[in-house]
Amino acid sequence: MPKRVISLTVNGSSYEVAVEPWWTLLYTVREELGLTGSKEGCGTGDCGACSMLLDGRLVTSCIVLAVEADGCQVTTIEGLAQGGQLHPVQQAFVEKGAVQCGYCIPGMVMAAYDLLRRNPRPTLEDVRLGLAGNLCRCTGYTKIYEAVLAAAERLRGDGGKG
Amino acid sequence: MRPFAHFAPGSLDEAVEIFRREGEGGRPLAGGTDLVVQLKEGGHKFPYPRYLVSLRRLPELRALEWRDGQGLLLGAGLTMAEVARAEAVRGRYSALADGAGLVGSLQTMNMATVGGNVCNAAPSADTAPPLLALEASARIVGPEGERLVPLEEFWLGPGQTALRHGEVLVEFLLPPPMPRSASIYRRHTPRQQMDIAVVGVAVAVALDEAGRTLRKVRIALGAVAPTPMRARRAEAALEGQAPTDEAIARAAALAREEARPISDLRGSAAFRRHLVGVMTERLLREAIERARRS
Numbered sequence: 391m392p393k394r395v396i397s398l399t400v401n402g403s404s405y406e407v408a409v410e411p412w413w414t415l416l417y418t419v420r421e422e423l424g425l426t427g428s429k430e431g432c433g434t435g436d437c438g439a440c441s442m443l444l445d446g447r448l449v450t451s452c453i454v455l456a457v458e459a460d461g462c463q464v465t466t467i468e469g470l471a472q473g474g475q476l477h478p479v480q481q482a483f484v485e486k487g488a489v490q491c492g493y494c495i496p497g498m499v500m501a502a503y504d505l506l507r508r509n510p511r512p513t514l515e516d517v518r519l520g521l522a523g524n525l526c527r528c529t530g531y532t533k534i535y536e537a538v539l540a541a542a543e544r545l546r547g548d549g550g551k552g
Numbered sequence: 553m554r555p556f557a558h559f560a561p562g563s564l565d566e567a568v569e570i571f572r573r574e575g576e577g578g579r580p581l582a583g584g585t586d587l588v589v590q591l592k593e594g595g596h597k598f599p600y601p602r603y604l605v606s607l608r609r610l611p612e613l614r615a616l617e618w619r620d621g622q623g624l625l626l627g628a629g630l631t632m633a634e635v636a637r638a639e640a641v642r643g644r645y646s647a648l649a650d651g652a653g654l655v656g657s658l659q660t661m662n663m664a665t666v667g668g669n670v671c672n673a674a675p676s677a678d679t680a681p682p683l684l685a686l687e688a689s690a691r692i693v694g695p696e697g698e699r700l701v702p703l704e705e706f707w708l709g710p711g712q713t714a715l716r717h718g719e720v721l722v723e724f725l726l727p728p729p730m731p732r733s734a735s736i737y738r739r740h741t742p743r744q745q746m747d748i749a750v751v752g753v754a755v756a757v758a759l760d761e762a763g764r765t766l767r768k769v770r771i772a773l774g775a776v777a778p779t780p781m782r783a784r785r786a787e788a789a790l791e792g793q794a795p796t797d798e799a800i801a802r803a804a805a806l807a808r809e810e811a812r813p814i815s816d817l818r819g820s821a822a823f824r825r826h827l828v829g830v831m832t833e834r835l836l837r838e839a840i841e842r843a844r845r846s
Binding site for chain 1: 553554555556557558560581584585588589591592593604606608633656657658659660662663744745746
């Protein structure tokens with residue numbers, strides 16, 4: 391069977407890409423489109439390192455077949471920074487020291503970005519639940535939670551008083 | 553993953569026709585959160601499929617419609633996230649919203665479908681006890697036409713269902729809840745998310761007009777038998793009775809006896825049996841209290 395050509399809009403750019411039916415979205419984005427920010431950790435949807443938005447919904451792209459994403463809008467970690475400026479979530483991760491080895495961070499940032507779109511005023515518990523599908527083996531999570539809460543405050547622009 | 557072919561039909565008829573034309577060795581693909589993982593692991597739970605038929609673009613699997621007198625039509629293709637936040641589910645069938653809101657991570661809930669959870673037929677599936685307690689039926693369409701199967705007859709064993717090759721589970725029919733009723737699902741897990749039920753319990757109760765006796769009681773258990781199961785003796789012991797502490801305790805003890813758990817890495821059979829008793833008692837109390845207030 392020949393490869394199938396699918397259409398993907400990734401971070402606003404349109405791509406036509408020939409894929410095998412058993413290729414995952416993660417593999418396709420990394421190996422065919424060269425966007426290697428999203429990582430493969432477990433490969434079974436448990437660790438969240440490959441998290442990206444598929445038609446606006448957070449998914450673990452290591453268990454999404456690329457053919458299933460045909461015609462969809464995809465946002466990866468590469469799509470968050472605008473005009474050379476880190477997204478406030480990314481900036482907060484840097485400032486709070488939330489990154490150690492860094493492997494889980496693209497997925498963490500995507501999950502945090504998704505959480506803050508849905509809930510601009512999360513409690514610590516909301517953040518913990520929002521990131522429950524993302525594993526970090528270095529940090530112990532505390533700095534990551536601090537970064538997400540700081541980013542929420544910055545995105546609201548109320549200095550935490552609202 | 554080893555190679556397979558993939559078809560992406562745009563309608564239910566087309567999907568059924570693909571299964572008919574391609575013959576044996578096909579599997580329907582819904583959210584993929586179980587199936588793709590199983591394919592990656594080599595498909596040892598079932599023969600590795602020759603082809604997949606994607607259900608993602610079938611409009612027939614997307615129903616979410618309340619029909620007066622009939623109940624709720626719930627499309628098998630709705631995701632866990634969609635089911636968990638649907639007002640029609642939260643209001644009238646809250647046990648199902650409870651279960652759908654517990655499956656895996658947010659990422660899982662954004663992809664996994666309620667039909668997929670049921671068809672994967674894990675004894676621990678979090679939507680299974682709620683659907684059993686709510687007396688759901690599955691509408692199945694295949695090459696021979698369509699049939700309506702009560703969920704109690706749908707599961708045959710771990711990973712085994714009543715679906716025949718080429719059949720697609722299209723939607724669930726949930727009968728209308730009685731007045732003064734309530735339903736709850738809860739599971740025991742060491743962690744809140746990203747875990748699999750050690751035991752899951754769903755109860756659905758309805759009180760009479762005066763709120764003095766139980767008109768109807770449904771108790772469904774997950775992860776304590778080869779399939780999700782009803783605790784029928786416990787139900788029968790409570791129906792028609794006043795919901796006294798003694799009656800509730802007696803029913804919980806019966807549910808504990810009816811469970812047929814195994815020991816595995818998530819818990820011993822004895823611990824599971826203990827949990828069934830404790831959880832059934834607590835959930836009955838809570839559901840009866842909610843039904844009183846409804």
